[in-house]
Amino acid sequence: MDYNTKNYTEQGGDKTVIAGTLEIKEGATVTGLPSSFTPAENQAPSVADDITTLVSEFNALLLKLKAAGLMTAD
Numbered sequence: 001m002d003y004n005t006k007n008y009t010e011q012g013g014d015k016t017v018i019a020g021t022l023e024i025k026e027g028a029t030v031t032g033l034p035s036s037f038t039p040a041e042n043q044a045p046s047v048a049d050d051i052t053t054l055v056s057e058f059n060a061l062l063l064k065l066k067a068a069g070l071m072t073a074d
Helices: 051-067
Strands: 007-009 016-018
Touching: none
Parallel strands: none
Antiparallel strands: 007 016
């Protein structure tokens, strides 16, 4: 009987393949990932009373997402 696994480490240990689900439990830590993630600037909850103000607040959110690199720039 043959066994084929979805998750494996290649010979020598230089590469690990995960084809299933990787679940990281609460309290676990991950090291070695790039720290280049920049959170977007905070966007206050909307207090818009009209569509014009809502559009303005929404566009401000889009600009913040783009500035943080979380959305492709125009």
